[in-house]
Amino acid sequence: MDRRNFFKIVSTVSAGVASSACGTKRDALIPLLVPDHEILPGVEEWHPGVCTECGAGCGVIARVMAGERIIERNGEKFRERIACVKKLEGNPLDPVSGGRLCARGHAVLQSLYNPDRISQPMRRAGDRGKGGFSPISWDEAIASVADKLAKAHASDPSKILFLTSPQAGSRSVAIQHFLQSLGAPAAQTCSLADFALERKAAASVFGWKGLPRYDLGNARYALGVGADFLGGWASPVYYARQFGQFRQARPGIRGKLVQAESRMSITAGSADEWLPVRPGSEPHLIVAIARVLLDEKLARNVDQVPGSVRDAVLAANLGDLIRASGIEERRLRRVARELGESDAPLVIAGASTVHTNSFDALVLAHYLNLMLGNIGRPGGVLPPNASAEGPEAANVPEALKRAQILLLDDANPLYTLPSASRVTGALARLDTIVSFGMFVDDSVAYADLILPSPHPLESGAAIVPTVSPLPVSINIATPFVQPLYNTRPIEQTLDAIARKMNIKLEGVSAQSFVQPFLPPELTWDEAARQGGVWHDDNVAAAPVKPLANKVEWNNPVFDGAPEQFPLYFQPYLSLQYHDGRGANLPWMQELPDPVSSAMWDLPVEIDPQTAARLHVETGDWVRVESPHGSLDATAYVHPAALPGVVSMAIGEGHRHYGRYASNRGANPLSVISPVWETSAGALAFGATRVKVARLERAPGLIQFSPNDREQGPWGYR
Amino acid sequence: MNDTNQTPHRWGMAIDLDRCTGCQACVAACHAENNLPVSDPASAAKGRAVHWIRVDRYYEGEFPNVRVKYMPVLCQQCDEAPCEPVCPVYATYKNPEGLNVQVYNRCVGTRYCANNCPYSVRFFNWFDPVWAAPLGLQHNPDVSIRMGGVMEKCTFCIQRIKRAETEAKNEKRRVADGEVQPACVQSCPAEAMVFGDLNDPESKVSRMAGSGRSTRLLEELGTQPKVFYLQRAT
Amino acid sequence: MATVPETIPYGEVRRDLWRPLSGASSRYLITLLLLSSVAFWGLCAWGYQLYKGIGVAGIHRPVFWGFYLVNFVFWIGISHAGTLISAILRLTDANWRKPVTRAAEAITVFALMIGGMFPIIHLGRAWLFYWLFPYPNSRLLWPNFRSPLLWDVTAISTYLTGSTIYLFLPLIPDIAQLKEHATGWRRRLYGALSLGWTGSDRQWHALERAMKLMAAIILAVAVSVHTVVAWDFSMSIAPMWHSSIFGPYFVVGAIFSGIAALIIVMAIIRKAMHLEQYLTAHHFKNLAKLLLLMSLLWLYFTVAENLTAWYGNEPKEMIVFGSRVRGGFAPYFWVMVFCNFVVPFVLLGIKRLRTIRTAIIASITVIIGMWLERFLIIIPTLSFGRLPAAWGNYAPSWVEISISIATFAGMGVLYMLFAKLFPIVSVWEFEPHVGPED
Numbered sequence A: 001m002d003r004r005n006f007f008k009i010v011s012t013v014s015a016g017v018a019s020s021a022c023g024t025k026r027d028a029l030i031p032l033l034v035p036d037h038e039i040l041p042g043v044e045e046w047h048p049g050v051c052t053e054c055g056a057g058c059g060v061i062a063r064v065m066a067g068e069r070i071i072e073r074n075g076e077k078f079r080e081r082i083a084c085v086k087k088l089e090g091n092p093l094d095p096v097s098g099g100r101l102c103a104r105g106h107a108v109l110q111s112l113y114n115p116d117r118i119s120q121p122m123r124r125a126g127d128r129g130k131g132g133f134s135p136i137s138w139d140e141a142i143a144s145v146a147d148k149l150a151k152a153h154a155s156d157p158s159k160i161l162f163l164t165s166p167q168a169g170s171r172s173v174a175i176q177h178f179l180q181s182l183g184a185p186a187a188q189t190c191s192l193a194d195f196a197l198e199r200k201a202a203a204s205v206f207g208w209k210g211l212p213r214y215d216l217g218n219a220r221y222a223l224g225v226g227a228d229f230l231g232g233w234a235s236p237v238y239y240a241r242q243f244g245q246f247r248q249a250r251p252g253i254r255g256k257l258v259q260a261e262s263r264m265s266i267t268a269g270s271a272d273e274w275l276p277v278r279p280g281s282e283p284h285l286i287v288a289i290a291r292v293l294l295d296e297k298l299a300r301n302v303d304q305v306p307g308s309v310r311d312a313v314l315a316a317n318l319g320d321l322i323r324a325s326g327i328e329e330r331r332l333r334r335v336a337r338e339l340g341e342s343d344a345p346l347v348i349a350g351a352s353t354v355h356t357n358s359f360d361a362l363v364l365a366h367y368l369n370l371m372l373g374n375i376g377r378p379g380g381v382l383p384p385n386a387s388a389e390g391p392e393a394a395n396v397p398e399a400l401k402r403a404q405i406l407l408l409d410d411a412n413p414l415y416t417l418p419s420a421s422r423v424t425g426a427l428a429r430l431d432t433i434v435s436f437g438m439f440v441d442d443s444v445a446y447a448d449l450i451l452p453s454p455h456p457l458e459s460g461a462a463i464v465p466t467v468s469p470l471p472v473s474i475n476i477a478t479p480f481v482q483p484l485y486n487t488r489p490i491e492q493t494l495d496a497i498a499r500k501m502n503i504k505l506e507g508v509s510a511q512s513f514v515q516p517f518l519p520p521e522l523t524w525d526e527a528a529r530q531g532g533v534w535h536d537d538n539v540a541a542a543p544v545k546p547l548a549n550k551v552e553w554n555n556p557v558f559d560g561a562p563e564q565f566p567l568y569f570q571p572y573l574s575l576q577y578h579d580g581r582g583a584n585l586p587w588m589q590e591l592p593d594p595v596s597s598a599m600w601d602l603p604v605e606i607d608p609q610t611a612a613r614l615h616v617e618t619g620d621w622v623r624v625e626s627p628h629g630s631l632d633a634t635a636y637v638h639p640a641a642l643p644g645v646v647s648m649a650i651g652e653g654h655r656h657y658g659r660y661a662s663n664r665g666a667n668p669l670s671v672i673s674p675v676w677e678t679s680a681g682a683l684a685f686g687a688t689r690v691k692v693a694r695l696e697r698a699p700g701l702i703q704f705s706p707n708d709r710e711q712g713p714w715g716y717r
Numbered sequence B: 001m002n003d004t005n006q007t008p009h010r011w012g013m014a015i016d017l018d019r020c021t022g023c024q025a026c027v028a029a030c031h032a033e034n035n036l037p038v039s040d041p042a043s044a045a046k047g048r049a050v051h052w053i054r055v056d057r058y059y060e061g062e063f064p065n066v067r068v069k070y071m072p073v074l075c076q077q078c079d080e081a082p083c084e085p086v087c088p089v090y091a092t093y094k095n096p097e098g099l100n101v102q103v104y105n106r107c108v109g110t111r112y113c114a115n116n117c118p119y120s121v122r123f124f125n126w127f128d129p130v131w132a133a134p135l136g137l138q139h140n141p142d143v144s145i146r147m148g149g150v151m152e153k154c155t156f157c158i159q160r161i162k163r164a165e166t167e168a169k170n171e172k173r174r175v176a177d178g179e180v181q182p183a184c185v186q187s188c189p190a191e192a193m194v195f196g197d198l199n200d201p202e203s204k205v206s207r208m209a210g211s212g213r214s215t216r217l218l219e220e221l222g223t224q225p226k227v228f229y230l231q232r233a234t
Numbered sequence C: 001m002a003t004v005p006e007t008i009p010y011g012e013v014r015r016d017l018w019r020p021l022s023g024a025s026s027r028y029l030i031t032l033l034l035l036s037s038v039a040f041w042g043l044c045a046w047g048y049q050l051y052k053g054i055g056v057a058g059i060h061r062p063v064f065w066g067f068y069l070v071n072f073v074f075w076i077g078i079s080h081a082g083t084l085i086s087a088i089l090r091l092t093d094a095n096w097r098k099p100v101t102r103a104a105e106a107i108t109v110f111a112l113m114i115g116g117m118f119p120i121i122h123l124g125r126a127w128l129f130y131w132l133f134p135y136p137n138s139r140l141l142w143p144n145f146r147s148p149l150l151w152d153v154t155a156i157s158t159y160l161t162g163s164t165i166y167l168f169l170p171l172i173p174d175i176a177q178l179k180e181h182a183t184g185w186r187r188r189l190y191g192a193l194s195l196g197w198t199g200s201d202r203q204w205h206a207l208e209r210a211m212k213l214m215a216a217i218i219l220a221v222a223v224s225v226h227t228v229v230a231w232d233f234s235m236s237i238a239p240m241w242h243s244s245i246f247g248p249y250f251v252v253g254a255i256f257s258g259i260a261a262l263i264i265v266m267a268i269i270r271k272a273m274h275l276e277q278y279l280t281a282h283h284f285k286n287l288a289k290l291l292l293l294m295s296l297l298w299l300y301f302t303v304a305e306n307l308t309a310w311y312g313n314e315p316k317e318m319i320v321f322g323s324r325v326r327g328g329f330a331p332y333f334w335v336m337v338f339c340n341f342v343v344p345f346v347l348l349g350i351k352r353l354r355t356i357r358t359a360i361i362a363s364i365t366v367i368i369g370m371w372l373e374r375f376l377i378i379i380p381t382l383s384f385g386r387l388p389a390a391w392g393n394y395a396p397s398w399v400e401i402s403i404s405i406a407t408f409a410g411m412g413v414l415y416m417l418f419a420k421l422f423p424i425v426s427v428w429e430f431e432p433h434v435g436p437e438d
Ligand SMILES: Nc1nc2c(c(=O)[nH]1)N[C@H]1C(S)=C(S)[C@@H](COP(=O)(O)OP(=O)(O)OC[C@H]3O[C@@H](n4cnc5c(=O)[nH]c(N)nc54)[C@H](O)[C@@H]3O)O[C@H]1N2
Pocket: A041, A042, A043, B103, B104, B105, B144
């Protein structure tokens, strides 16, 4: 950890002593909540918190300084000095962020101070979906929600549906308790970033709960398959830090990364070698490699691999597999050999784009790692974080059909589910929709009532990172600035609702959540001051013996007749917007897209041959048509796109999401087919075929660097 | 000991392209630290988006033998800065620590410096910047907001440098290696960027600058940049 | 051969040349109104830009300099019409110059006024333009004399002062004569301007010496001014700008466009003021020959500039070069070559074709061509900088276009007013045995 951050954090831990030790004058002992009148102009204080822009749950520290806002009281405007958050940095004590942040992490400030935040409880005014609301009091709001829920509670609690984010922590537990006391079904996630498949695979192979951790930093040779772990997958900051160490931190050792993906993600771009696998052929690639390892006696740990699995692999037809993967044999064999011969090999498999057979790939990858003997070893695959159980994923459209009352918290089904799954209709016919969110997004526009939460930086929470090097890792946020608006933490709101309904509710707070994980030497206050609890004390070593012993590699299924819809359509989680939630942050809108350098929009990425055939050039408008709808967007002719594979980043195309995101660009998910893969019930958003046609419209792609070749268009060298 | 009677600092940066993932955390960090104006789609389309640090990406070759190159480009803080002599009002000049600084109050907006910066890292305020309330609450009080009609660019986060130097001076010590971290460097998840004193042969940045992979951008122009790029090993 | 006016009795000459000064035809008034409203529109556009911010112009990163700087170089070029030509002709005592010089010198002064405005219009904070002048101020702030822009400021203000004096000196005897015959405000005006000219030998001697001296000085200044303008570009390290040939190249281009401008202006005066007897085919033919010569010189420099770049094959330069000769800027480039070389060469090179009309046509194309040349020097280099990731194109906004057009109208207005106040052809130079006996 670097010196500056060290001082910063120490001073927030036990400031009195530390600051005299390190001699920084500016850090006073930090009260957990700074009353605005105590703020000194120009005096900065750093407070720990948590970034909730994605499931990674990085611990952050926030720089708090004086600021002035203009407020209006009975018609009269005047200035009010308040404590403002000026900057976020990673919490250097947090083993996940290690003091670093991703681009979105910085932009969290723009959701805190977003001009489109909901400032008080609201009731719908006008039709559903129009996004018109009128203010009401908290009492009214809570009363009417309680009333609706009471009815459902009395008749059929199973008609209550709670959609939330995959984030595990105090918030999700509070929601869980609330639903239990109602006798309602458990909350469900509704996100493309819940990594349900990865969790399911780890559970079925090793009985692990949560996402396994890949110890890239200590590996020597890594094969990434389908996981854009430096971009949108799992825990970008953590894996970027690992990558840095993997590449250049060890004297004399430089890790080599080979990335197999059907688009050139930034991970593939940063890799030493990119294997452009055909969409959905990841399982076949993995089996092929496993097969080569076995054939060439490079599966050093083969005896731990269940016989049935080994036999299945040996029975496979290598030729077919290689043909399916689309990688030339020489290259594939070389990679397999290098992997097998490395003294610290690692296979990182994920489903950045989910296909119908992605689960097969993930399971196979675990067995491949088992063959390489790196499970539970440094530089290998490590068991997940304790208590990382978030809400379950399930088929939301089905649930929506059954539901009467929908409770929304940090979930946007209308955006993240294919239109073809009739979400709009489902929302329209629901009795009641209640949102606890901060913004009016596509789905909240349909809500009847909004009981707004404060921003995570304004409220307390305990968050369990999806991946962490320490078995016990919980990042803690304690409120340190006054909420800007008339909002209430969801825990408090649910509690009030329960009381109104006279049902008993076991309250949950960050503290009550963390308490059981506190090591003896650490008090809650200290934990809160340092922003988390991180240790590996008395944690039982997770098993590395496989439970399941079955592997298969089904061919991917794609919706849409090849002759009519010749192109594979591959939506993916964007670096700027993640699953779309980042789209209301101006900094992210203006951040050049790493692939196309697009700003304020996301283009359809088309390979040069296809583009030439369609007479499409970068910037032209195209219509992407699938069996279930069509979208219009600008095109980017991507020099590194697979022929016949059309990719598009997810994030734009919101109907409602504030001034920066509303009606901007197109949502790739709006045209995909409602195909759910069977093992974990995850949306197979890569399982759609499309056709693309050029539109006669003035070119419209906004790029920061339109030119993507180092030599000029005239090719002088 | 006192910071003042020592050899002056010579702040420089090293960027290890073998670590850089092109994630652009540095870009966002710079926005957050330095109150960069956010444009809108219309002006962004006009080429008026401002990024003091940008990640240049170049594709090389054709599929399947295609690869991409990421390269963060910020003000190279040239010792022989071509932007400086052309400024008619000394609004951009070399400060005693070798930083190329920009005096907003003094700039009249001829944009000559920008034409003469071979790295195209200078950005102009075409209008007065605007932030929809309450976005402005985030502004960093240590960094002035630039009015319309003046030039701006990466400052190496001079406000952070000054703060560290003042603290060191008060404590009668020299600024420790790694004590000053510009926002982009601080944020970089892959730890590809390193900042420090090039006058200190022991500093991490000096050692990286001496690495076999170390090169400087458009070095042939004799601009003497103080940003060193460690080339990718493959 | 003797130039025509010598054959006309002086009284008649004076009547002819004074006629335009009195009264104003409706045609004159309408044209003046038209031009001044266009000029006014330009002023409004500028006002809008000052109010809203320089961003209302089309310039942006990486093309930080656009139409304004193109116009700047263009007009400073035009300004070389007068002084240079008239100075050369004066010094060489070319007799046929007499009817031409004043018209030329007037162009210089007005073109300079207009050209000099553009760097200010171009500023991000135009209201602070005076910071570029070295004036004592409480903050002891001085401008940076290492900056070519400072050289510009110095050179152009010198040139403007010089050429104004140079225009004024030969006016004095005419003004004095006018005073005798004028009444009312005109009398007072001429009275003030004639500086007590009585036509004494001493005064004649002084004037002659002053004019010869100024001619010499102004030549030097004129050459240096456009060299300095060229250095704004060649002192930088941008591809295709950093070129030692730019100084002379710009001067030649300037004289080239200057002569073209002069021919056009003379043609207009000739028609509008019925001065066919004074501005004869003879003058046009002589100027046409000059124009042809400059066209060839221009071609030589253009070839020299581009050939060396192409042969050197320096990648960054080749990108800019390529964009001009075969890329997006190619159409402008080849139109320029057509306008600046093909047309003058054919029309003026072939003796049979060399007439007043063809001279005018050639001049018009040269004006267009030379404007394009300035455009092609500035924009492509900025569009294709050294780092390809920062490439970008440029399209002017209505503001830039309005202001650019308005300056041409402005030129017309200034010229028309001048021609109303002072004889556009020097009168006294036709008077037999004026000046000192020798
Ligand atoms: N670019 C640029 N630089 C400039 C100038 C400029 O115009 N442009 N102006 C120059 C001039 S004239 C000056 S005077 C200097 C000013 O430069 P500084 O002296 O640095 O002035 P500030 O940065 O405004 O204030 C210094 C610190 O004092 C803190 N502070 C505010 N109130 C108090 C207080 O009550 N107690 C304590 N202990 N601290 C407090 C502020 O928050 C800030 O962190 O800047 C100079 N530098």
